[in-house]
Amino acid sequence: MQDASELILPELSRNGRLQGRTAIVTGAGSHGELAGTGAAMAILFALEGAQVLVVDVDRGRAEHTLRAVRAVGGTAEVAIADITVPDMCRSAADFAVERFGSVDVLVNNAAIAPDESTTSDELWQRVVDINLRGAQLMCDAAIPHMRQAGGGSIVMIGSIAGLRGGAGVAYSAAKAGMIGMAKSMAFTHGRAGIRINVVAPGHVAIPMGLGYSGAGWDGEVNAREMRAQAGLSGTEGTAWDVAYTALFFASPESRYVTAATVAVDAGTTEVMPIVMLPYLAGSVGSYSTSG
Ligand SMILES: NC(=O)c1ccc[n+]([C@@H]2O[C@H](COP(=O)([O-])OP(=O)(O)OC[C@H]3O[C@@H](n4cnc5c(N)ncnc54)[C@H](O)[C@@H]3O)[C@@H](O)[C@H]2O)c1
Numbered sequence: 413m414q415d416a417s418e419l420i421l422p423e424l425s426r427n428g429r430l431q432g433r434t435a436i437v438t439g440a441g442s443h444g445e446l447a448g449t450g451a452a453m454a455i456l457f458a459l460e461g462a463q464v465l466v467v468d469v470d471r472g473r474a475e476h477t478l479r480a481v482r483a484v485g486g487t488a489e490v491a492i493a494d495i496t497v498p499d500m501c502r503s504a505a506d507f508a509v510e511r512f513g514s515v516d517v518l519v520n521n522a523a524i525a526p527d528e529s530t531t532s533d534e535l536w537q538r539v540v541d542i543n544l545r546g547a548q549l550m551c552d553a554a555i556p557h558m559r560q561a562g563g564g565s566i567v568m569i570g571s572i573a574g575l576r577g578g579a580g581v582a583y584s585a586a587k588a589g590m591i592g593m594a595k596s597m598a599f600t601h602g603r604a605g606i607r608i609n610v611v612a613p614g615h616v617a618i619p620m621g622l623g624y625s626g627a628g629w630d631g632e633v634n635a636r637e638m639r640a641q642a643g644l645s646g647t648e649g650t651a652w653d654v655a656y657t658a659l660f661f662a663s664p665e666s667r668y669v670t671a672a673t674v675a676v677d678a679g680t681t682e683v684m685p686i687v688m689l690p691y692l693a694g695s696v697g698s699y700s701t702s703g
Pocket of ligand 1: 438439440441442447448449450451467468469470473493494495496520521522523524525542546569570571572573612613614615616617618619620621622651
């Protein structure tokens with residue numbers, strides 16, 4: 413894949429919050445101008461002083477992000493890996509140590525969100541394999557390095573689909589599974605100085621989520637406007653909102669926070685749905701219960 417365009421970046425901080433650390437971000441590839449969360453974290457973490465390993469199964473997408481990191485003066489390398497293959501996960505983590513000297517931060521961001529309106533065992537297995545088992549395999553690859561170094565921080569990019577119904581069944585199961593995995597791993601590795609937290613994005617404007625408006629709406633739906641109105645601020649979130657939350661978990665500022673899940677959703681999952689209806693009404697046609 414060859415992109416002519418490059419990612420559009422907002423004004424970003426450079427406060428050295430990850431100075432001297434090495435961060436692996438899975439699924440950090442990108443395409444076009446709109447950053448996904450993986451690309452946003454790779455760029456922000458690099459600007460904050462980290463050496464970043466961009467892990468992705470797609471070389472074109474990985475190199476697109478690499479160019480963006482280097483364009484802002486950051487340090488990064490690419491590792492092409494399918495996170496469902498244990499050897500590839502190990503090679504990626506080993507490469508980070510070989511190239512940068514450590515693995516201090518691992519972000520499990522790689523995921524797929526296919527249409528699940530027609531389910532099958534194959535689809536279930538693929539979604540759970542990438543979105544849940546892949547995260548486990550990357551943890552298995554990175555944790556020995558973290559233990560040897562005396563600690564580290566793992567950030568799982570979950571989803572509000574792991575907290576509330578409304579998305580695909582396998583996708584939701586995998587994202588909910590990440591939360592259980594994080595809590596259990598936080599216990600298992602806590603005394604080794606390893607913290608594990610979950611960032612659960614809501615309806616943020618990233619390539620993966622654009623267009624999602626839930627099932628059952630008839631007529632004209634302005635999906636982006638509706639998703640903005642579902643939150644308490646009435647504004648759309650971005651990949652950078654997710655990246656700044658992950659930055660806190662990645663950095664030593666959160667040293668006393670582990671096994672936590674934070675939704676980055678402008679309160680969407682904390683409010684009674686019916687009180688939001690007046691806000692949502694302007695962006696949709698009508699709702700069909702047969703939907
Ligand atoms: N609004 C939303 O879309 C929304 C909401 C909640 C949570 N999320 C979560 O946020 C994250 C979105 O990530 P993004 O914005 O970077 O998505 P993206 O689609 O831009 O990038 C995902 C990357 O993962 C890579 N990938 C897919 N399978 C892989 C594999 N087996 N091995 C290695 N890499 C693989 C892809 O090549 C791609 O570059 C995901 O974890 C998603 O589940 C999204």
